[in-house]
Amino acid sequence: MQVALFVPCYIDQLYPNVAWATLELLEKLGCEVTIPDAPVCCGQPMANTGCWDDARPLAKSFIEQYDQYEYIVCPSGSCTSMIVNHYHDLVGEDAQYERIRLKTFELCAFLTDVLKVEKLDVSFPHKVGLHQSCHGLRELQLGSCSEVMGEEFSKARTLLEMVDGIELVDLTRKDECCGFGGTFAVSEEAVSCMMGNDRIHDHEHAGAEVITAGDMSCLMHLDGLIKRQKKPIRTMHIAEILAGRDVAVQT
The missing domain is CATH 3.40.50 (Rossmann fold)
Structure with missing residues (x-):
């Protein structure tokens, strides 16, 4: 299964261990993971502040860069929601975006709904x-x-x-x-x-x-x-x- 891992900007800059952990987890579960050489911001900060013209190029770039992958996985609910629920406001009716929207998943949803994980061989005694x-x-x-x-x-x-x-x-x-x-x-x-x-x-x-x-x-x-x-x-x-x-x- 081919997966593009979308690493949000704040994880990329401040919490890289989360990105590495996500990569390790997906690979352990049998996914072929790629991290595209593309902008790492979904545009949510600009959109939330009302700067739609600044967010729009990021949305268009994301759609163009990630369309080639079978699935897109993101370890962030808010960024995933920005992509699947709010890009329509930035790009309008667009067949390419519709493909992106249907194959973009938050990490937990991807594990339960797509991979249908039933067992994890890990321990965390806390x-x-x-x-x-x-x-x-x-x-x-x-x-x-x-x-x-x-x-x-x-x-x-x-x-x-x-x-x-x-x-x-x-x-x-x-x-x-x-x-x-x-x-x-x-x-x-x-x-x-x-x-x-x-x-x-x-x-x-x-x-x-x-x-x-x-x-x-x-x-x-x-x-x-x-x-x-x-x-x-x-x-x-x-x-x-x-x-x-x-x-x-x-x-």
């Missing part, structure tokens, strides 16, 4: 709290939302339950926003920090040693608050856990 990001839940349907009646599910949790030795702690509010929201964290700093601290407290109260998520942007926000307050809790992207990385070697 207490873990799962943060489910807003984009992943409400725009990609990676899990159920508490405001909607229906069967409860979580693609990320399903994968984590395959990890030997892991103890997934139960949170009081399983799908609450961390407060990051991209530019929201800049324009509404106080509210953003308060929301982030609430999420951290929920994980602490549940006894988590590690907070994991499918969006490194959420974890970046939480990790900043954790480090400033010198709290004894770590953050790790879900790709790192599923690839067999251990919290002890994280920096």
Whole structure:
């Protein structure tokens, strides 16, 4: 199976270990992975700020560069959602984009829905709290939302339950926003920090040693608050856990 790995800009620049872990995980599961020599920003920061003319060239470049691949996988729910749900606003009706949209997947969705992973030969003997990001839940349907009646599910949790030795702690509010929201964290700093601290407290109260998520942007926000307050809790992207990385070697 041929997979193009799209590495978001903030992971490329700040958290390269997440990109490596994603690559290792996909290859371990039998994928032939390519990282295209193309722009590493989906255009979301510009689009969210209203700079549509600046975001449009990035969308067009992404579509042109990634159309040749069988599948496109991204370890970020918000970037994936930008591509599959919002590029239409930038490029309009476009047959090439429609092909891109149908074959672009967030990492956990790709593992559960395309590869249909049922077993992972990895161990992570730690207490873990799962943060489910807003984009992943409400725009990609990676899990159920508490405001909607229906069967409860979580693609990320399903994968984590395959990890030997892991103890997934139960949170009081399983799908609450961390407060990051991209530019929201800049324009509404106080509210953003308060929301982030609430999420951290929920994980602490549940006894988590590690907070994991499918969006490194959420974890970046939480990790900043954790480090400033010198709290004894770590953050790790879900790709790192599923690839067999251990919290002890994280920096």
